[in-house]
Amino acid sequence: MFIDESGHRRRALQVLAVVVGCVCLGYLLFAGALVSGLRQPVGTHPPSTGGAAPSGPDNGEAPTGRSAPPAGAPGQ
Numbered sequence: 464m465f466i467d468e469s470g471h472r473r474r475a476l477q478v479l480a481v482v483v484g485c486v487c488l489g490y491l492l493f494a495g496a497l498v499s500g501l502r503q504p505v506g507t508h509p510p511s512t513g514g515a516a517p518s519g520p521d522n523g524e525a526p527t528g529r530s531a532p533p534a535g536a537p538g539q
Contacts, residue, residue: 467473
């Protein structure tokens with residue numbers, strides 16, 4: 464059986480273990496940052512500017528006041 468008395472094999476394995484540990488830790492930090500970014504409370508995001516702007520309050524009620532007369536009504 465071969466015995467490495469110089470310690471090169473032991474140091475190589477230690478370096479490999481540190482590299483693998485750093486890669487695993489980096490992956491865990493990256494995954495944690497992604498998960499924490501998804502858990503923001505509702506209402507903390509700025510409003511979207513991609514859609515059309517609302518023309519008035521939307522409370523689910525029909526608008527009040529005069530509207531245009533129906534087509535075919537006298538006076539047109």
